[in-house]
Amino acid sequence: AQSVTQPDIHITVSEGASLELRCNYSYGATPYLFWYVQSPGQGLQLLLKYFSGDTLVQGIKGFEAEFKRSQSSFNLRKPSVHWSDAAEYFCAVGGYSTLTFGKGTMLLVSP
Amino acid sequence: NAGVTQTPKFQVLKTGQSMTLQCAQDMNHEYMSWYRQDPGMGLRLIHYSVGAGITDQGEVPNGYNVSRSTTEDFPLRLLSAAPSQTSVYFCASSYGGARTEAFFGQGTRLTVV
Numbered sequence: 001a002q003s004v005t006q007p008d009i010h011i012t013v014s015e016g017a018s019l020e021l022r023c024n025y026s027y028g029a030t031p032y033l034f035w036y037v038q039s040p041g042q043g044l045q046l047l048l049k050y051f052s053g054d055t056l057v058q059g060i061k062g063f064e065a066e067f068k069r070s071q072s073s074f075n076l077r078k079p080s081v082h083w084s085d086a087a088e089y090f091c092a093v094g095g096y097s098t099l100t101f102g103k104g105t106m107l108l109v110s111p
Numbered sequence: 112n113a114g115v116t117q118t119p120k121f122q123v124l125k126t127g128q129s130m131t132l133q134c135a136q137d138m139n140h141e142y143m144s145w146y147r148q149d150p151g152m153g154l155r156l157i158h159y160s161v162g163a164g165i166t167d168q169g170e171v172p173n174g175y176n177v178s179r180s181t182t183e184d185f186p187l188r189l190l191s192a193a194p195s196q197t198s199v200y201f202c203a204s205s206y207g208g209a210r211t212e213a214f215f216g217q218g219t220r221l222t223v224v
Contacts, residue, residue, distance in 0.1 A: 009151070032210040043115075043201060043215030044154075051210070090153060094210040097161065098169060099144070099203075103153035 002027045002095045004102035012108040013081045021076040021105050023091030032094035033074045035065055038104075039087045047089075050074060061085070083109045113137050117202050117216035124192040124223045132187040132219050134202030142208045143185040147171065147198040148218075154201065160185055161208065192223045 003026045013019050025031055032051055036044040048059025055067040065076045074091060086109045091102045118133045136143065144159035156169030160179040174196060176188040185204075189196060199220050203213040 006153075034212075036213075041218075043217050044203075044213070045215075046212045049212065094208075097167070097209055098156055098159060099209040099213060100156070101146075101154040103151060 002093050002100045004091050004093050004100055006091055006102035006105050008105045010106045010108065012110055014110050015083050016080050019078045019081045021089050023074045023102060024072050025074060025093045026072065027093050027095065033067060034092040034094065035076050036090045036092060037087050038090065044090065081109055085109060115202055115204055115214050115216040117219050119219060120217065122219060122221050126192060126194060126223060128192050129190050132200055134185045134216060135183050136204040137183065138204060139182060140204035140206045141182065143204045145187045146201045148201060149198050194223045197221060197223045
């Protein structure tokens with residue numbers, strides 16, 4: 001069975017500082033990996049995705065993620081966080097017929 | 112362009128009542144799904160459909176029914192609401208199944224008292 005672990009429930013980052021959100025997955029074949037963002041009271045929006053090829057993928061809003069097969073990880077990064085990045089972030093793995101989400105990481109941005 | 116539309120946005124039910132959460136998409140996506148979101152639990156899959164006439168259970172299907180008579184619509188039915196079904200419900204669609212980008216509705220916040 002596929003699964004996703006996001007070890008950090010909350011993370012607080014100062015505005016302008018760098019960000020890394022951790023994600024570990026479990027899947028028996030080549031994983032299809034996603035990061036979604038959810039602003040308060042909204043649905044989820046795709047930030048980026050990895051299917052194959054270059055292990056460093058670029059997304060919207062200046063986010064990037066690196067796929068590391070040896071560590072079963074797909075960590076999300078941003079070099080400089082803006083106050084508008086405060087939201088909940090979800091990592092997900094797409095299997096043959098279902099998409100499985102982690103429990104999410106809430107990002108708080110301090111002035 | 113509407114994308115995925117969910118109605119209603121908010122609903123309060125009494126225990127034992129039934130209701131249908133509506134979901135419609137205008138992107139001609141074959142794959143549609145329903146999730147529930149609870150604090151600290153992330154999104155959990157309730158039911159999904161790979162096309163009209165085809166549905167299957169997800170991780171937490173008990174207490175919910177679905178049908179898919181058209182490509183556009185994928186309603187979620189609560190037959191006898193329970194307080195444990197208090198949650199935020201999201202409908203999503205994608206063109207290529209679980210391995211392609213999912214487009215989400217704005218959610219339905221359901222409270223069962």
